[in-house]
Amino acid sequence: MTHKTLRVGALSRVEGEGALLVDVRDGRIADLRLSIYEPPRFFEALLRGRAFDEPPDITARICGICPVAYQMSACQAIESALGVAVTGPLRDLRLLLYYGEWIESHTLHIFLLHAPDFLGYDSGMAMAADHREHVERGLAVKKAGNELVATLGGRAIHPVNVRLGGFHRVPRRQELAPVAERLRRAREDALATVAWVAGFDFPDVEHDYRFLALRHPSEYAILSGRPAVSDGSSFPVEDWPEHVVEEQVPGSTALRARLDGTPGYLTGALARYALNSRRLSPLAREAARDACLGEVCRNPFRSIIVRAVEVVHACDEALRIIDGYTEPDVPAVPVEPAAGVGHGASEAPRGTLYHRYRIGADGLITEAAIVPPTSQNQARIEMDLRDLIEPRLGLARAELAALCERAIRNHDPCISCSTHFLDLRLDVR
């Protein structure tokens, strides 16, 4: 019996910390575990006893790469508990802020984390030595996203301007003019980026994904929508706990999310594209068509193209909002505390992010639940890895390890959102 263990310690170019353990026996994968050793920070526990209006600021600190996603899911969950609806120009401003984060986060992933895999570099900085023009273009788009977030939110990481009901201060029209100027250039650069990444060499791999993403009647859902599944079903956000159940699998320490009883579904760019591509902006659809993406993309390596298309969409939609912007009468609608339970979900750059809060009559939180995208995707990422490497076990170890890292990076895992990840090292034999 031949037996080898492949260990990819300290995954790089992901946000957060993880490792992978693969056990191979007689040419078959006996065990494969993506291990997250991000230390737990217990957000759901420490939120108890905090005031009803604190989760947007506190949960932003779960992830420095997608704080706006946490702020938006938190705001919407609490507002739904309190019967508040944020609509019109205030909702548009939230969307605008969120587009800024998408541009920033996706461009970071495309240029500094993901593209080096396709061109054979260890980092975006190393890649810049030979592909400086592309990296500089990427940094310019990233900067446009950051400036949009900073203009609306005060700063790019952990914006300070978000509150329940809207904002502390809304921008004047003229404050948005320089941002729009930069976004127009970013949109051109984003189109060039789609063409660039579409020309990469992609491993010939397709997976039979079951997708989950929010769906909105008129938008390519990002801020809000109804959770929809690629089998045609959908459900209201309030029913999330009945459909998505996290559990511990016997013999493993990892929490796995099951969707309607079955583990291993995928949320994120591929899921959004598969379920909602018809609602992309015309320019983004055209870019997707030119990149030959088709209606559904099942090759996770090609997710880099989908993200590039989403950046085009985000720039395009952000410009549309800025063009039609009229200053709201008030920066926020009033939100008064009351007892209740509320659910909220939005599309973080790396997938659907769900929050639930129970608020007491005194306005303090009694219960909080957060389901981040990476814990939903973990089981599916492990399935990707199995499918990918089992037929390739003859590859040299270093090559195989590199391929595994790439397969994980395909899903842009944000391991910092570790509200639900366990330390798996105790279980390693």
Add this chain to the structure above:
Amino acid sequence: MGTRKSRPRLAVWKFASCDGCQLTLLDCEDELLSLAAEVEIAYFLEASSAPGPGPYDLSLVEGSITTPDDAARIRHVREVSKHLVTIGACATAGGVQALRDFADVREFASVVYARPEYIATLATSTPISANVPVDFELRGCPIDRRQLLEVITAFLAGRRPVVPSHSVCVECKLRGNVCVLVAHGTPCLGPVTQAGCGALCPAFNRGCYGCFGPADTTNSRALNAKLRVLGMSDPELVRVYRTFNATEEQFVQASEEAGG
């Protein structure tokens, strides 16, 4: 390539954190490529899959110490680093995860995890300086990009970083902000919070919430009295001091003064 061999070697380390402070380095879009030419970014897992071995001239450390393994790892980081600079509220003050210090961490674990016995965690979330000697602490949740560049530049030039320790109030005056506390009656921690953010919250008609931690000299007793006049209850006061920099001594005293 010959000159590159002598470039100073930079390392970026992560402990319990959100990644936001190390992301600040990648958010230096205009400076990143020239910085990468000036220094050898020898260890930066978030950005590179080619970690180089130590020793390092400058280690930037993000995150707090919350597990037994991390308590050992930070000692290793200290050993291989000529200079060690903490970046952000987690590394400098324990971060929001230090709220466990005021609770029972086993109870916390049982709330979040079905099998809390698998969780390897310490009862406290400690700043790096509680574990190893630190050469400089950069505050903020998150840190400020310009201050980060100043710190890197200063250490590479062999001088102390110029990072003011006065309060946010000074920055408000410099920025020309109207005082939200006096003019609007908005509760604000600016008088007791260290500058560095550029007085962001008041510029957005919001009171400072203390994410840069305490300024060097504070009078929280006087501020608490003012905040009570503005309608804040003692439990509210305790909460605002116990958020992102809860274990900082001045904030501990301020919350205790409010009965926390």
